[in-house]
Amino acid sequence: MNDQILGVQGVSKRFGRHTVLDEVTFGVRAGSIHALVGENGAGKSTLMNILGGALRPDSGTVTLDGRPAAFADPLAAIRAGIGTVHQEFGLFPNRSVAQNIFAGREPTGRAGFIRWRALGRQAQAILSEIGVDLAPSAPVATLSVAAQQMVEIAKALSLRPRVLILDEPTSALSDHEAQRLFRLLADLRSRGVAIIYISHRLSDVRQIADEISVLRDGRLVGRTTREASPADLIGMMVGRHIESITPSRRTNLGAEIFRVEGLTRHRVFADVSFGVREGEILGLAGLVGSGRTEVARAIFGADRLDAGRIWLEGRALAIGSPRQAIASGIGYLTEDRKALGLFLTMTVGDNIVAASMPKLVSRAGVLRPRAIRAEAARYLHRLDIRPVDDRVEARTLSGGNQQKVLLAKWLSAAPRVLIVDEPTRGVDVAAKAGIHRHLSQLADAGMAIVLISSDLPEVLGLSDRVGVFREGRLVTILDGATATQEDIMRHASA
Amino acid sequence: MTSAQKGRVADIARHRLTPAARYTLGLAGTVVGLLAIMAALYPPFADSANVEVLAMNFILEAFMALGMTAVIVSGGIDLSVSAVLPFAAIVTGLLLRAGAPVPFAIGIALLASAGVGALNATMRQVLRVHPFIVTLATMLSLKGVNLVITGGAPVAGFPESFALLGRGRLLGLPFALVLFAALAVAIGWFLAHHRYGQQVYLIGGNVRAARLAGVHVERVLLLVYMLCSSLAGLAGVVAASQYVSASTGFGQNSELRVITAVAIGGASLNGGTGSVGGSVLGVLFLAIVYNAFAMSGVSTYWQDVVSGVMVLGAVLLAQAAARESRTRRAAGPGERPAAAQVR
Numbered sequence: 001m002n003d004q005i006l007g008v009q010g011v012s013k014r015f016g017r018h019t020v021l022d023e024v025t026f027g028v029r030a031g032s033i034h035a036l037v038g039e040n041g042a043g044k045s046t047l048m049n050i051l052g053g054a055l056r057p058d059s060g061t062v063t064l065d066g067r068p069a070a071f072a073d074p075l076a077a078i079r080a081g082i083g084t085v086h087q088e089f090g091l092f093p094n095r096s097v098a099q100n101i102f103a104g105r106e107p108t109g110r111a112g113f114i115r116w117r118a119l120g121r122q123a124q125a126i127l128s129e130i131g132v133d134l135a136p137s138a139p140v141a142t143l144s145v146a147a148q149q150m151v152e153i154a155k156a157l158s159l160r161p162r163v164l165i166l167d168e169p170t171s172a173l174s175d176h177e178a179q180r181l182f183r184l185l186a187d188l189r190s191r192g193v194a195i196i197y198i199s200h201r202l203s204d205v206r207q208i209a210d211e212i213s214v215l216r217d218g219r220l221v222g223r224t225t226r227e228a229s230p231a232d233l234i235g236m237m238v239g240r241h242i243e244s245i246t247p248s249r250r251t252n253l254g255a256e257i258f259r260v261e262g263l264t265r266h267r268v269f270a271d272v273s274f275g276v277r278e279g280e281i282l283g284l285a286g287l288v289g290s291g292r293t294e295v296a297r298a299i300f301g302a303d304r305l306d307a308g309r310i311w312l313e314g315r316a317l318a319i320g321s322p323r324q325a326i327a328s329g330i331g332y333l334t335e336d337r338k339a340l341g342l343f344l345t346m347t348v349g350d351n352i353v354a355a356s357m358p359k360l361v362s363r364a365g366v367l368r369p370r371a372i373r374a375e376a377a378r379y380l381h382r383l384d385i386r387p388v389d390d391r392v393e394a395r396t397l398s399g400g401n402q403q404k405v406l407l408a409k410w411l412s413a414a415p416r417v418l419i420v421d422e423p424t425r426g427v428d429v430a431a432k433a434g435i436h437r438h439l440s441q442l443a444d445a446g447m448a449i450v451l452i453s454s455d456l457p458e459v460l461g462l463s464d465r466v467g468v469f470r471e472g473r474l475v476t477i478l479d480g481a482t483a484t485q486e487d488i489m490r491h492a493s494a
Numbered sequence: 495m496t497s498a499q500k501g502r503v504a505d506i507a508r509h510r511l512t513p514a515a516r517y518t519l520g521l522a523g524t525v526v527g528l529l530a531i532m533a534a535l536y537p538p539f540a541d542s543a544n545v546e547v548l549a550m551n552f553i554l555e556a557f558m559a560l561g562m563t564a565v566i567v568s569g570g571i572d573l574s575v576s577a578v579l580p581f582a583a584i585v586t587g588l589l590l591r592a593g594a595p596v597p598f599a600i601g602i603a604l605l606a607s608a609g610v611g612a613l614n615a616t617m618r619q620v621l622r623v624h625p626f627i628v629t630l631a632t633m634l635s636l637k638g639v640n641l642v643i644t645g646g647a648p649v650a651g652f653p654e655s656f657a658l659l660g661r662g663r664l665l666g667l668p669f670a671l672v673l674f675a676a677l678a679v680a681i682g683w684f685l686a687h688h689r690y691g692q693q694v695y696l697i698g699g700n701v702r703a704a705r706l707a708g709v710h711v712e713r714v715l716l717l718v719y720m721l722c723s724s725l726a727g728l729a730g731v732v733a734a735s736q737y738v739s740a741s742t743g744f745g746q747n748s749e750l751r752v753i754t755a756v757a758i759g760g761a762s763l764n765g766g767t768g769s770v771g772g773s774v775l776g777v778l779f780l781a782i783v784y785n786a787f788a789m790s791g792v793s794t795y796w797q798d799v800v801s802g803v804m805v806l807g808a809v810l811l812a813q814a815a816a817r818e819s820r821t822r823r824a825a826g827p828g829e830r831p832a833a834a835q836v837r
Binding site: 054073074075078084086090091092093094095096099103104105106108111112113114116139 | 513689693696700704706707708709766
């Protein structure tokens with residue numbers, strides 16, 4: 001490993017009594033992609049923060065070009081040529097693309113005043129170089145999530161880094177966009193950049209990584225190559241083999257209980273019609289931004305519909321607000337759990353009962369604390385939420401457990417139709433399998449489920465039928481048992 | 495300010511103005527409209543004498559709004575300005591009464607004011623308490639300090655030369671107004687076009703990302719809070735000069751008027767947006783509404799009732815101006831705004 005650029009030797013890190021990293025040795029060579037995989041809470045982000053200078057290890061050393069290096073702060077790491085793309089976007093929504101790319105490093109003239117023309121030009125140069133068509137002056141808040149991700153990457157690349165660290169870079173990207181990112185990474189690799197790629201998505205990792213290191217509970221438990229089978233990798237990540245990621249399909253479906261006809265929201269989606277049967281999972285696939293989430297939000301009353309009708313169990317519904325949707329028996333598990341789903345500073349218990357309050361208050365509207373705790377406890381156990389404690393703040397939970405809390409909220413509200421939007425984005429393998437199992441069980445129990453997901457194996461594995469969106473229209477509905485990923489992609493991007 | 499990227503306007507015509515710039519224009523239109531209505535209803539309103547009265551009525555709030563803009567853009571708030579204003583007036587007054595030279599007295603008052611800002615910023619950082627609470631505590635205590643050092647009595651007996659600041663004229667305008675205009679241009683330009691000014695927006699927009707981008711967050715915030723207090727101190731010095739006395743009663747509730755003006759000016763209380771130009775328009779708006787009541791002879795009791803409604807109305811009008819173009823830019827089915835497409 002004499003050409004290792006950046007690495008750590010025997011690094012440990014503790015937060016309070018909790019050991020997050022335990023004697024980890026890891027490194028990346030010039031011109032190679034080293035993937036770091038592991039469940040949420042395995043210590044990947046901590047390791048990334050140490051490599052990027054945001055945290056200092058309690059013991060062990062960080063080495064740069066074989067020599068010990070101690071980064072005082074992120075700026076020191078940046079100066080040393082280490083670029084980091086964080087999972088939680090580090091963007092400034094009200095600033096332009098160019099201002100974001102060069103935030104804190106704007107080209108300045110005398111006395112430190114910013115040279116706006118040079119800023120725009122340099123931003124354009126970086127964007128062209130990575131083949132992204134974005135106006136440097138566009139405010140970031142107006143961009144799609146995928147485009148924002150590309151701004152993050154442009155920001156890291158504008159530093160001309162020798163080492164590029166990416167944390168879950170594809171979690172917000174569609175398949176098509178992820179492929180573009182991979183081509184870009186391969187190009188950077190051929191130019192000698194060392195890349196550390198942190199991800200849950202084993203298919204991504206197996207596609208692009210030269211080496212794969214597996215972290216579990218703060219320890220480096222294995223190093224392998226992309227030839228490793230997914231089952232082996234998962235085994236290393238969770239310390240046991242998980243039977244089957246995708247549960248079996250249902251056979252006897254009931255009558256159609258939910259139907260939408262001609263849903264239209266001007267210039268967002270048009271003429272969307274579909275029905276869902278009792279006990280059925282209808283998958284909705286499509287590129288990010290193809291209108292799936294927007295349709296779900298409109299059905300749920302969060303956005304206004306310009307045209308279209310909605311029936312539940314034969315009754316036409318007039319839904320003007322989420323409150324009416326919930327009262328009518330429709331639930332919507334949001335794709336953006338932090339911003340739109342969870343009350344992060346409230347307890348897990350309060351979150352679980354947030355949508356089912358009517359059944360947990362007395363006739364005068366006073367909360368019944370004992371009933372609430374009992375309800376919360378029921379779902380904590382049923383969904384195996386860790387820690388099993390309804391009085392911790394929701395923000396302290398891992399991503400997978402937060403997602404289960406959201407699911408618990410909707411189970412407690414007991415809707416007839418549940419729309420789940422990207423239910424497993426950014427959650428670890430074990431939690432993902434758990435969520436798949438619960439969705440399956442809900443369908444078996446007779447709930448009609450609409451599953452929006454950009455994870456094609458997930459859609460295909462869980463859905464009885466798969467609707468494909470393209471540019472705001474539902475272009476086809478495929479049979480889940482026979483459809484392939486290629487079928488979906490062909491309809492989604494034709 | 496994205497408006498400054500004019501060099502690229504040609505090839506990016508699809509992004510003519512940012513929502514913030516449209517808001518400021520909308521607000522400017524609202525202010526001009528209000529002026530026109532008043533001038534039509536009450537012709538004396540447009541007299542140059544009245545316009546000067548109108549401006550000078552809110553000159554103290556105007557000074558304070560410059561610093562408050564920076565604080566609010568950074569995602570914070572500073573309630574202590576209404577205590578710093580009389581504090582600086584009193585410090586100046588006590589020093590002058592003791593026979594100190596005028597520049598020395600003013601210098602010490604401004605330094606002491608800046609010190610209050612430094613204290614606010616340091617407490618915010620060390621105690622990890624929201625600036626609302628920190629500066630509220632500072633305001634309450636400092637008002638007490640003001641009473642203690644004066645014994646509650648006004649301070650008077652200043653040399654003739656000191657009155658120049660508040661009552662003198664330059665280029666045919668009140669000296670304070672000229673000083674304000676110069677400061678507004680300098681601070682406004684700095685916030686919009688200097689890298690450290692830019693960093694105030696970065697901190698307010700996303701403090702964690704700012705830190706990761708290498709911004710010295712605590713240092714910038716220290717300077718921002720010191721700037722805000724210093725300007726409140728300057729307002730206090732100007733007030734002492736105008737009234738040729740210093741009283742603990744100066745600047746009563748001015749923090750609310752200043753925050754109101756900055757909010758009308760388009761600064762989000764969540765941080766990350768706002769501009770000095772907008773804030774100046776916000777102050778102007780308040781000044782016009784206040785003056786309009788005085789001119790029209792409506793009971794001053796009604797003034798408070800209506801001014802709340804007017805504030806909300808101004809913000810709604812300007813927001814409407816910003817939103818109108820947003821709908822126009824909305825994309826077709828499934829299609830993102832052109833700028834957002836990844837090739």
